[in-house]
Amino acid sequence: MAIRKILLPLAGVASARAALGTALMLGARWRAHVHALHVRTDTRDVAPLAGEGLSGAMIEEMMATTEKEGNTEARALSALFDAETAAHGIAVGAPVRDASGAVGQASAWFSSIVGREEELIASEARLSDLIVVPHPKSAEEVASADALHAVLFDSGRPALIAxxxxxxxxxxxxxxxxxxxxxxxxxxxxxxxxLSGAQQVRIFHSNDYQRQGPAADQLASYLELHGIAADITEFRAIDRSAGAGLLAAVTEFGADLLAMGAYSHSRLRQLILGGVTRHVLEHARLAVLMNR
Structure with missing residues (x-):
């Protein structure tokens, strides 16, 4: 299935540039429509977080500050969006269709709305083919990780970590x-x-990573049915970390995209004990396509 709609949640300028460039590049490749979405905090959600002991005036000041910061961030992101779409030669507006009604070229649109970020992103993602999220380490913004988890746990769609x-x-x-x-x-x-457009495809597996299910050679046979030739490499854990071993092997291969499942163990277990998903999120430098 071709990729026709890409959702790009944007939290702040610090983390947006690489993700926006990635989404627009992929939009041009797939002739897709890129929806860059910024969610501003609803000031009504600020008051319950303020706690007791604050006067009405203080709470109103916090709400006003939150609204002002959100509007400032929205303007900065809109300016970055305009600059990047112009640089990539991407049309801004609704999807562009040819005479037959088919999408003829890439397009992009920026919107900034008020609401609860996780809920809105998960909802928008459900009718998107791909969600590009800023790398959680590309800035100190917690929202980048929140957007990723909203997609993985509540949309049923793939997340591409820029x-x-x-x-x-x-x-x-x-x-x-x-x-x-x-x-x-x-x-x-x-x-x-x-996969059909890739120069080389390699399957990475390890006894330290394998769970109950089909083996790597069975995956290779499955891909052959789709006309995809993939070789197989076994990697080993480094310092008892399967994630470190995987990234080292993928880096040696020279991959520019890693596709993997996310949180085969529970998220809580990975937060406490670590895991491959957590290691990749913290240390990967390349684009990672994750599904749960």
Whole structure:
């Protein structure tokens, strides 16, 4: 299935540049419509967080400050959006269709709305083919990670974590992290549209990573049915970290896109004990396509 709609949640300028460049590059590649979405905090949600002991005037001042900061951020993001779309030659507006009604070229639109970020992003993501999110480490903004988790846990759609720095190409050398789980199978389904155009595809597996389910050679046979030739590499954990071993092997391969399942174990377990998903989120520099 071709990618026709890309959602790009934007929290702040510090984390937006690489993600916006990534989304627009992919929009041009797929002739897709990119919706850049900024969610401003609803000032009515600020009052309950203020706690007791604050006067009405103090709460009103906090609400006014929150609204002002949100509007300032929205203007800055809109200016960045205008500059980046112009630089990429992307039409701004509704999807552009040819005489037959088919989408003929890439387009993009920026909107800034008020609401609860996680709820709105998850809702918008459900009718998007791909959600590009800023890398959680690209800024100190917690919202980048919140957007990612909203997509992974409440949309049923794939999340593409943008690289920390803008990339010239994504999808020429594709790595697939395989451990036999439903999450990794979902990642394979999402990356299928990319594989036919890749120069090389490699499946990465490890005894330290494998769960109950099909083995890597079975995945390779499945991809052959789709006309995709993929080789197989076994990686080893580094200092008992399967995530570190995976990233080292993927880096050596020279991948510009890693497709993998997310949170095969619970998110709470990964926060406490660590895990492959957590390690990749904290240390990956390349684009990562994640599914849950």
């Amino acid at each position: 690289p920390v720095e803008p990339a010239e190409m994504i999808g020429s050398r594709i790595a697939i992290a395989w451990n036999g789980t439903a999450e990794s199978a979902s990642a394979v389904a999402s990356v299928l549209p990319w």
